[in-house]
Structures are given as structure tokens and as C-alpha cells.
Amino acid sequence: xxxxxxxxxxxxxFTFLVIVVVVFFVIHxxxxxxxxxxxxxxxxxxxxxxxxxxxxxxxxxxxxxxMADYLHFDFGYSLKIRPGVPVLQVVLERLPITIQLNxxxxxxxxxxxxxxxxxxxIKKDTVFDHxxxxxxxxxxxxxxxxxxxxxxxxxxxxxxxxPIILEAEESLTWSKFxxxxxxxxxxxxxxxxxxxxTLRAELAEVLTMDFMLLAKAKGLSFRQxxxxxxxxNSCVPLAxxxxxxxxxxxxxxxxxEQIFSVPGxxxxxxxxxxxxxxxxxxxxVIFYVFxxxxxxxxxxxxYGIVDPRIRMGGKKDE
Amino acid sequence: MSAEVNQKxxxxxxxDLTVSFNTLAGKxxxxxxxxxxxxxxxTLAIVGESGSGKSVSVKSLMGILxxxxxxxxxxxxxxxxxxxxxxxxxWEKTRAREVAMIFQDPLSSxxxxxxxGLQISEIFTVLHKMPKKxxxxxxxxxxxxxxxxxxxxxxxQYPFHFSGGMxxxxxxxxxxxxxxxxxxxxxxxxxLDVTVQAQVLSLIGEQQRERQxxxxxxxxxxxxxxHVADRVAVMYAGxxxxxxxxxxxxxxxxxxxxxxxxxSMPDMDLDQDEKLVALHGTPPNMLVPPPGDAFSERNPWAxxxxxxxxxPMFKISDTHYAATWLLHPSAPKVEMPHxxxxxxxxxxxxxxxxxxx
Numbered sequence: 001x002x003x004x005x006x007x008x009x010x011x012x013x014f015t016f017l018v019i020v021v022v023v024f025f026v027i028h029x030x031x032x033x034x035x036x037x038x039x040x041x042x043x044x045x046x047x048x049x050x051x052x053x054x055x056x057x058x059x060x061x062x063x064x065x066x067m068a069d070y071l072h073f074d075f076g077y078s079l080k081i082r083p084g085v086p087v088l089q090v091v092l093e094r095l096p097i098t099i100q101l102n103x104x105x106x107x108x109x110x111x112x113x114x115x116x117x118x119x120x121x122i123k124k125d126t127v128f129d130h131x132x133x134x135x136x137x138x139x140x141x142x143x144x145x146x147x148x149x150x151x152x153x154x155x156x157x158x159x160x161x162x163p164i165i166l167e168a169e170e171s172l173t174w175s176k177f178x179x180x181x182x183x184x185x186x187x188x189x190x191x192x193x194x195x196x197x198t199l200r201a202e203l204a205e206v207l208t209m210d211f212m213l214l215a216k217a218k219g220l221s222f223r224q225x226x227x228x229x230x231x232x233n234s235c236v237p238l239a240x241x242x243x244x245x246x247x248x249x250x251x252x253x254x255x256x257e258q259i260f261s262v263p264g265x266x267x268x269x270x271x272x273x274x275x276x277x278x279x280x281x282x283x284x285v286i287f288y289v290f291x292x293x294x295x296x297x298x299x300x301x302x303y304g305i306v307d308p309r310i311r312m313g314g315k316k317d318e
Numbered sequence: 319m320s321a322e323v324n325q326k327x328x329x330x331x332x333x334d335l336t337v338s339f340n341t342l343a344g345k346x347x348x349x350x351x352x353x354x355x356x357x358x359x360x361t362l363a364i365v366g367e368s369g370s371g372k373s374v375s376v377k378s379l380m381g382i383l384x385x386x387x388x389x390x391x392x393x394x395x396x397x398x399x400x401x402x403x404x405x406x407x408x409w410e411k412t413r414a415r416e417v418a419m420i421f422q423d424p425l426s427s428x429x430x431x432x433x434x435g436l437q438i439s440e441i442f443t444v445l446h447k448m449p450k451k452x453x454x455x456x457x458x459x460x461x462x463x464x465x466x467x468x469x470x471x472x473x474x475q476y477p478f479h480f481s482g483g484m485x486x487x488x489x490x491x492x493x494x495x496x497x498x499x500x501x502x503x504x505x506x507x508x509x510l511d512v513t514v515q516a517q518v519l520s521l522i523g524e525q526q527r528e529r530q531x532x533x534x535x536x537x538x539x540x541x542x543x544x545h546v547a548d549r550v551a552v553m554y555a556g557x558x559x560x561x562x563x564x565x566x567x568x569x570x571x572x573x574x575x576x577x578x579x580x581x582s583m584p585d586m587d588l589d590q591d592e593k594l595v596a597l598h599g600t601p602p603n604m605l606v607p608p609p610g611d612a613f614s615e616r617n618p619w620a621x622x623x624x625x626x627x628x629x630p631m632f633k634i635s636d637t638h639y640a641a642t643w644l645l646h647p648s649a650p651k652v653e654m655p656h657x658x659x660x661x662x663x664x665x666x667x668x669x670x671x672x673x674x675x
Contacts, residue, residue, distance in 0.1 A: 209426065210421060210423060210426040210427045211426060211427055211428055211429045211430070213382055213421065213427070214421060214427040214428065215429070216382055216413065217380060217413055217414065217418065217419045217421075217493070218413070218414050218440075218441055218445075218492055218495075219410065219413045219414030219415060219441065219445045219496060220410075220440075220444060220445075221410050222406070224444060228440060228444075229429050229432070232431060232432075233429065233430070233431060236431070306431070307431050308431055308476045308478075309430065309431065309476070309478055312476075
């Protein structure tokens with residue numbers, strides 16, 4: 001098991017390197033000058049800035065300098081979005097609201113998705129199943145930002161039930177939470193739908209298996225056979241899906257934060273890309289890549305936790 | 319002999335059990351009026367080829383028929399009540415405690431990702447509300463009694479650590495855990511290889527004698543039947559075509575289907591240039607069962623009436639019945655196949671020799 005974890009970490013590290021290299025060159029090949037806004041700037045000051053950031057050197061040399069800085073965990077400074085503020089500090093400042101949103105979304109996604117999936121599997125081929133299956137397909141196909149925009153227009157603007165954008169209040173108060181509801185819902189629907197769909201398929205299959213018949217023949221009630229035998233078995237393929245879903249939530253928050261004016265990390269990243277604040281962009285991308293790879297490792301390990309056949313696969317005799 | 323058998327206590331009395339399946343193609347009549355009795359401590363073997371309705375018959379005695387199956391009519395009297403009329407709530411009290419079942423494929427009948435020990439001990443903790451520790455003790459004892467070596471170590475292993483025979487032993491242990499009155503074995507040795515088959519059969523026999531549990535044994539292997547059965551019911555196309563004690567059916571078979579089954583069994587006495595008798599054709603489509611005897615199409619001794627009218631159960635002796643027009647008083651005299659007659663003769667001789675010592 002430990003060997004397996006180490007293998008996964010090494011593989012993840014190389015993936016990380018490749019992504020960072022690609023992102024660096026893609027970002028730096030965007031057209032336009034990094035300090036193009038300031039055309040009225042004193043040419044000598046301009047030269048000083050260019051020198052300071054090695055912008056006169058070839059790209060490959062710049063890459064070398066950047067990587068050397070990163071090795072010392074120096075992620076540089078924001079140039080335009082928050083001029084002069086260290087990138088790490090910007091990330092840490094903007095992170096909490098993004099985490100909060102994702103956290104609440106997860107709290108909503110897991111129970112609702114699981115319960116919906118279980119009910120659909122048990123009531124397979126009934127009216128309830130047909131209706132919710134169609135709804136689930138609809139929610140999976142419609143991108144979250146369309147839902148977000150629709151909800152914002154109808155529920156917030158037309159009906160006035162919710163605030164249109166997020167409250168600017170720093171701390172988490174009730175009214176702030178209330179204004180977070182729409183973005184949370186928009187983030188959740190797609191994931192709820194895909195969890196429910198996967199669980200329905202898996203559970204429905206497990207329910208037809210021979211060992212479920214034995215569990216019934218043992219004298220367990222229907223409820224007990226579901227709890228004690230079916231659920232964990234149908235979670236084997238789901239375990240990794242769960243974790244990847246949170247990545248999905250993270251990436252859809254890129255757009256959702258924009259729509260609801262949430263001052264989170266994702267919104268900052270969009271402004272950083274548009275404003276050619278390369279160091280900030282790099283910093284946030286690295287952060288996201290790190291989380292993504294971490295989740296991927298967790299997902300791989302989670303198979304082993306739920307399924308002993310995978311955990312003990314390598315060993316002949318336990 | 320028959321008088322003695324009749325004195326035994328009847329545990330289960332199945333009458334006119336009829337089960338059909340609703341499929342997209344129409345109603346499949348899987349079981350058509352099956353009747354049999356099960357006596358205390360005895361083994362009833364139900365023999366028949368695949369699709370003859372033997373599994374479906376016993377699944378209705380466990381209340382585990384698939385969703386699309388309906389019990390059209392019939393009764394199964396057990397302890398003064400009709401099992402076929404039970405609700406799911408009542409079944410939860412009946413299954414395992416009164417009627418237990420061993421399934422065909424031990425490889426798929428255990429939950430692959432749950433520890434073997436927990437799969438046994440959950441019977442005690444959930445059904446019998448025992449504390450965990452006592453349940454574990456009981457499970458270990460049970461594992462020992464079905465011949466699992468090192469049960470303490472095996473308790474914490476998963477099914478994939480077990481061989482097929484060992485898994486079937488676990489399934490047997492699970493079935494016996496709640497001391498049932500009736501044990502149904504649905505082809506328990508079909509998925510095992512031959513050496514293991516013998517071990518599992520003798521384990522079932524041993525446990526059955528020890529616990530005095532009445533057993534219904536389903537198989538298509540006549541060799542197995544000869545080993546285990548006190549009584550035999552031969553099924554064809556959803557009906558019992560011959561029913562009697564093991565002696566009746568093995569030494570005095572009357573139904574042409576029983577003849578064909580037994581004659582097609584290879585054995586050591588076969589002469590070198592003799593061909594093995596094979597039963598040609600396939601069972602009828604049960605969506606539209608033939609109007610007469612379902613076996614008539616494949617029956618070399620079929621009479622005209624076989625194609626027109628279903629034969630009733632003719633009584634041969636107090637314990638022996640067969641459903642074939644050949645037993646009608648006005649039917650022509652027909653002899654059983656030569657191979658079979660010789661084989662029965664030989665085994666009777668062997669039996670006598672054994673009796674003389």
C-alpha cells in the first residue's frame with residue numbers, strides 16, 4: 001500500500017511539472033505587453049520594471065528565473081489586480097469565500113445526490129424513477145452557468161426572493177448566507193444529478209446480484225440488505241466519482257463566481273488572465289493544479305479503502 | 319416399507335403450485351401444478367433439466383421469486399399455514415429461521431467486499447440480537463462445524479481468499495445458522511469440481527442427519543440424487559412427471575422421461591461397441607405449452623393420446639406415481655430401454671450382494 005502511495009505521488013509530481021511548464025508558456029505567449037496599460041509611464045521606470053522581471057530576456061531564461069523562485073516557494077507579486085501584494089497573500093485572502101461556497105455545495109450535493117440515487121434505484125422503472133431520471137439528464141446536460149443565469153433572472157430579479165449578487169459583508173452572517181444560496185444551488189445541481197445517476201445505475205445492478213438473494217435468504221429485511229450489503233458495493237465505482245465531482249464544482253465556480261460577483265479565487269483568476277497579471281495567474285493555477293492532483297491521488301486510494309480486493313490485490317495471501 | 323414411510327411426520331405439503339412469469343413475449347408458464355410432500359428428516363430430490371421449473375418451485379417456497387413472477391394458484395402448507403399466501407413481513411420471520419436455502423454458485427452468493435466472519439455473524443447480531451462477542455463465538459463454532467480450518471484466521475478474510483468448496487461450506491453454515499426446519503439446496507454442487515462435490519455432499523448429509531432438518535435437493539445430476547435422496551420427484555416442463563421413493567424411481571422407473579434420463583447416464587457397465595442413449599430435441603416453449611403431454615414430442619413411446627390430452631398422475635403404489643398414458647389399463651405394454659433394464663438388474667444384484675455381506 002505504501003509503495004502504491006509513493007508511486008502515485010511521484011507520478012502526480014511529474015504531471016504537476018508538465019502542467020506548470022505548459023501553463024507558463026501558454027500564458028506568456030498571450031499577445032501584448034505585460035505593462036502595456038501604462039504607456040504614459042516614464043521610459044526609465046519602464047526599463048527598471050522590465051529589468052526587474054527579466055522581461056528583456058528570452059522566454060526560456062524567464063522560465064528559468066521563475067522556476068528558481070518557485071523552488072523557494074516565492075510566487076512573486078501581483079502586478080495589476082492587487083499591485084505589489086505577494087501572490088500567496090492574494091490567494092490566501094480570496095480563498096475563504098471560494099472554499100465556503102464549495103463546502104456548502106458539497107454539504108448539499110452528497111446527501112441529496114445519494115438519497116435521490118438510492119430511491120431511484122429501489123423504485124427503478126416506476127413513474128418516480130422515470131421523472132427523476134429525465135430531470136437528472138436535463139441537469140447534467142445544462143451547464144451550471146445557464147442555470148445560474150436563469151435562477152438569477154427569475155428567482156432573484158423577477159421574483160425578488162434572493163439577492164442578485166453576493167453580499168459584500170466579510171464575515172459569514174445569515175443574510176450573507178442567504179445571498180450565497182443561489183450560487184450554491186447553481187454549483188450543486190449538476191453534481192447532484194451525476195451522483196444520483198451513477199448511484200442509481202450501480203445500485204440497481206448490485207440489487208440483482210446473487211449475494212443480495214443470499215442476504216435476503218439469511219433473513220435480513222429489505223432495508224437491512226440495502227444498508228448492510230448493497231450500498232457499500234455500489235460505492236466502489238462511486239468513490240472516485242465523488243472526489244472528481246468536487247473538482248467539477250471547483251471549475252464551475254470559475255463562471256458562477258463571475259455571475260454572482262463573488263470575490264473569490266476563481267473570479268480573481270479570471271481578472272488576472274484578462275489583465276495579464278501573469279504571476280498572479282500562475283500562482284492561482286498552481287494552487288488549483290495542486291488541489292486537483294491531490295484529489296486524484298485520494299480518489300485512487302479510495303478504491304482500496306472500499307474494496308479489499310483492490311487493497312490486497314498485490315498480495316497473494318493475507 | 320411404504321407403511322413405515324407414511325408414518326413419518328409431514329413437514330411441508332405442496333399442492334398444485336402454479337407459477338408464471340410475465341415477460342414482454344407473454345406469460346411463461348414455468349411451473350404448472352406441482353405437488354409434493356416433504357417428510358421430517360427426509361431428503362426430497364427434485365430432478366429435471368434446465369428450465370423444467372425446479373428452481374422456480376423452490377424459490378416460491380422461500381418467497382424470493384423475481385418481481386415479474388406470479389403464483390397463480392396452489393398451497394404450501396407448513397406448520398398449519400400457507401407459505402404461498404405470506405406477506406413480505408411474514409416472510410422476513412420465516413426465511414432462514416424456518417426455511418433456509420443454499421444457492422447454486424458459491425462464487426457469487428457471498429458479498430465480495432464483506433469479511434466472511436461478518437457475513438455469518440450478522441445473522442446472530444441482526445436476526446437474533448446477540449451481542450457482538452457472543453455472535454463471533456457462535457460464528458466460529460459454526461465455521462468449525464462445517465469444516466473450515468483455522469476459523470479464527472478465516473473469520474477476518476474476504477470471499478476472494480476462499481476456494482469454491484470453502485465458500486460453499488460458508489454458504490451452508492449461513493443457511494444452517496438459524497436452525498431451519500427445511501433446507502433447500504438449489505444445485506449446491508453444480509458449480510464445484512467433482513472432488514469437492516463429494517465433500518460438500520457429505521457435509522450436507524452429515525449436517526442434515528445431525529440437525530434432523532428436512533431437505534429439498536434440486537439437481538440435474540442423477541448420480542447426486544442416488545447419493546442423497548429418500549424421495550425423488552422428476553420434473554419436466556413445469557410438471558412432476560414421476561414421484562416416488564428413491565427405490566421406486568431408481569429400480570422401477572415408469573415414465574419414459576425418467577427412462578431417457580437414466581439411460582443417458584454413462585456408466586462402467588457399458589459395452590465397448592454400445593452407444594450411449596441420448597435424449598433428442600429440446601423442452602417445449604413454455605409460452606405456449608403443447609396441449610397434450612409436454613414430453614410427447616421427444617418421447618419415442620408416445621401414443622396418439624399423448625399429443626391430445628395431458629396424462630393424469632397414475633398411482634403405481636402408495637408412494638409411487640407417474641404421469642404417462644402408458645400406465646393406462648388399455649395402453650399397449652411397453653418395456654423400458656434394454657440398457658436401463660440391464661443396469662437396474664446389475665445394481666439390484668450388487669445391492670443384494672452387499673446385503674448378504
